[in-house]
Amino acid sequence: MSHTQLRAHPLGDTAVTITFGADRSAELLRQVHSAAHSLKAANILHVEDIVPAYLALTVFYDPLGTSYEEISRKLLDACDRAMHSPPKAAPSREHRIPVRYDGVDLEAVAISTGLSVEEVVARHSGRIYTVDLLGFVPGFAYLSELDTALQLPRRAQPRPRVAAGSVAIAAAQTAVYPLDTPGGWHIIGRTQTVMFDPTRDPPALLAPGNTVRFERVE
Amino acid sequence: MITITRAPPYLAVQDWGRQHSRSLGVPRGGAMDLFALRTVNAVVGNSLDASALEWALGGGAVRFDRDCLFAVGGATARATASGRDVAPFTTSFARAGDELIVEQIITGRFLYLACDGGIDVPALLGSRSTYLPGRFGGYEGRMLKSGDSVPLGAQSTRHPALGFHAAADLMPRYDSGIVHVTPGTQEDLFDESAIRTLTESEYRISSASDRSGYKLEGPPLANSLGTLPSEAGCPGAIQVPGDGLPIALMADAPTIGGYPKIAVVSEADLPILAQRRPGASIRFQLITIDQSQRALRRRLSDIHAISQHASRS
Numbered sequence: 001m002s003h004t005q006l007r008a009h010p011l012g013d014t015a016v017t018i019t020f021g022a023d024r025s026a027e028l029l030r031q032v033h034s035a036a037h038s039l040k041a042a043n044i045l046h047v048e049d050i051v052p053a054y055l056a057l058t059v060f061y062d063p064l065g066t067s068y069e070e071i072s073r074k075l076l077d078a079c080d081r082a083m084h085s086p087p088k089a090a091p092s093r094e095h096r097i098p099v100r101y102d103g104v105d106l107e108a109v110a111i112s113t114g115l116s117v118e119e120v121v122a123r124h125s126g127r128i129y130t131v132d133l134l135g136f137v138p139g140f141a142y143l144s145e146l147d148t149a150l151q152l153p154r155r156a157q158p159r160p161r162v163a164a165g166s167v168a169i170a171a172a173q174t175a176v177y178p179l180d181t182p183g184g185w186h187i188i189g190r191t192q193t194v195m196f197d198p199t200r201d202p203p204a205l206l207a208p209g210n211t212v213r214f215e216r217v218e
Numbered sequence: 219m220i221t222i223t224r225a226p227p228y229l230a231v232q233d234w235g236r237q238h239s240r241s242l243g244v245p246r247g248g249a250m251d252l253f254a255l256r257t258v259n260a261v262v263g264n265s266l267d268a269s270a271l272e273w274a275l276g277g278g279a280v281r282f283d284r285d286c287l288f289a290v291g292g293a294t295a296r297a298t299a300s301g302r303d304v305a306p307f308t309t310s311f312a313r314a315g316d317e318l319i320v321e322q323i324i325t326g327r328f329l330y331l332a333c334d335g336g337i338d339v340p341a342l343l344g345s346r347s348t349y350l351p352g353r354f355g356g357y358e359g360r361m362l363k364s365g366d367s368v369p370l371g372a373q374s375t376r377h378p379a380l381g382f383h384a385a386a387d388l389m390p391r392y393d394s395g396i397v398h399v400t401p402g403t404q405e406d407l408f409d410e411s412a413i414r415t416l417t418e419s420e421y422r423i424s425s426a427s428d429r430s431g432y433k434l435e436g437p438p439l440a441n442s443l444g445t446l447p448s449e450a451g452c453p454g455a456i457q458v459p460g461d462g463l464p465i466a467l468m469a470d471a472p473t474i475g476g477y478p479k480i481a482v483v484s485e486a487d488l489p490i491l492a493q494r495r496p497g498a499s500i501r502f503q504l505i506t507i508d509q510s511q512r513a514l515r516r517r518l519s520d521i522h523a524i525s526q527h528a529s530r531s
Contacts, residue, residue: 009403010507012454012482013514017403024447036241051240051450053474058450060240063485063514068507135448135474138244138352142448178243179352196242198342198354204242
């Protein structure tokens with residue numbers, strides 16, 4: 001079988017990363033998620049966890065049951081088949097997340113972008129975002145695509161602690177911090193919505209492909 | 219039950235971590251030194267991945283509230299139970315009311331205490347391990363403090379003989395300071411000199427090191443790659459941020475990240491790295507994935523052998 005664009009590389013003794021392409025795009029991300037769904041459905045022996053990302057997906061496996069050589073061959077074949085079959089995706093859900101726009105960086109974002117605070121809020125809350133990925137910390141969802149006028153690089157100095165519920169932006173993305181963590185994004189607001197609860201099923205509020213609209217509350 | 223009579227600065231319930239929730243952003247977590255966790259479990263007759271107490275940063279004391287087989291191991295420590303010395307990775311017995319006192323940790327970082335039956339806290343996402351940043355898992359999602367009592371699970375029918383100990387030649391070479399690595403997922407994007415620098419230099423564990431990662435001090439690695447689109451990492455992955463100083467990801471590391479990964483520490487040697495303290499030095503040696511996986515299988519079969527011997531003893 002030909003794996004023209006697919007490339008496998010070991011990530012240590014217990015994982016293999018399969019790269020789908022070199023350039024980030026919505027289409028490539030869709031292919032990665034679709035392949036991740038197919039792999040999950042295929043229930044491949046010794047596979048323990050599947051982690052989709054922008055250019056690649058990583059499969060964690062039990063190295064007592066199989067070798068890198070064997071599992072990477074199986075996974076490349078399965079990914080190749082997935083790319084040549086109709087795309088698979090979880091049913092999409094729409095979420096509305098109420099936000100109080102009073103973040104510590106809101107004014108600085110307005111100054112940096114040359115917009116008024118009112119305009120920053122209007123542009124952030126006036127769009128529908130798509131969940132690209134979950135990662136970093138439990139329940140942290142990378143949401144695209146931020147209004148181009150709001151796109152700023154990350155803060156030069158990350159904060160040692162960003163409070164859970166902080167709504168933040170960086171580059172072309174926005175996110176809600178699900179727990180207190182260090183963070184380098186610009187904080188523009190906060191929400192009471194619980195993004196992650198390990199006792200809930202599913203534990204994470206958002207899943208890849210879901211859409212999110214932020215609603216301004218006072 | 220086991221009661222914390224004098225809590226060390228860090229004490230938390232850990233097992234082998236969450237193996238199936240990375241796509242939700244949940245790190246593997248669990249014990250920093252999986253070899254030590256599994257071996258203390260083996261010598262008390264527990265299943266290898268049962269939950270135990272992970273202990274660091276200083277001495278302390280706990281009281282057993284029922285008769286209990288127990289074992290300590292990992293970091294070396296001066297420990298006594300009812301006045302008698304407690305040897306590492308050795309099946310020991312305590313009567314209800316006996317106190318285990320760890321005077322101090324002598325070498326290494328993480329000491330494990332297993333009791334027969336394991337620590338009986340609720341499993342969340344398939345694990346009893348404590349994830350401190352998310353305040354969940356383990357005992358109420360937090361470190362244990364003086365006065366806490368944690369329940370123990372039911373004792374198994376396997377009763378290893380007292381004094382059984384894991385053979386010294388089956389231990390990782392904790393004091394060697396040599397850590398094997400395999401090529402990282404972005405290894406081909408680095409200059410060849412960067413790999414040479416990594417494997418021919420000595421690196422020191424920085425004071426900026428915790429359960430999520432160990433920053434390494436030494437010659438910087440030329441890295442013109444900047445940040446790449448995020449992809450999965452794993453404990454042991456060595457990532458190189460813009461300043462060129464490598465960071466070894468550890469148990470609580472974020473599930474995905476954008477720094478290029480030059481190498482990944484062999485699973486069999488990860489305990490050696492985990493047990494190095496700030497200021498201690500290490501050297502990396504490059505091996506193939508095949509060599510690395512064979513070393514891991516050997517290590518795991520050694521632990522299974524310890525477990526079987528313990529149960530037959």
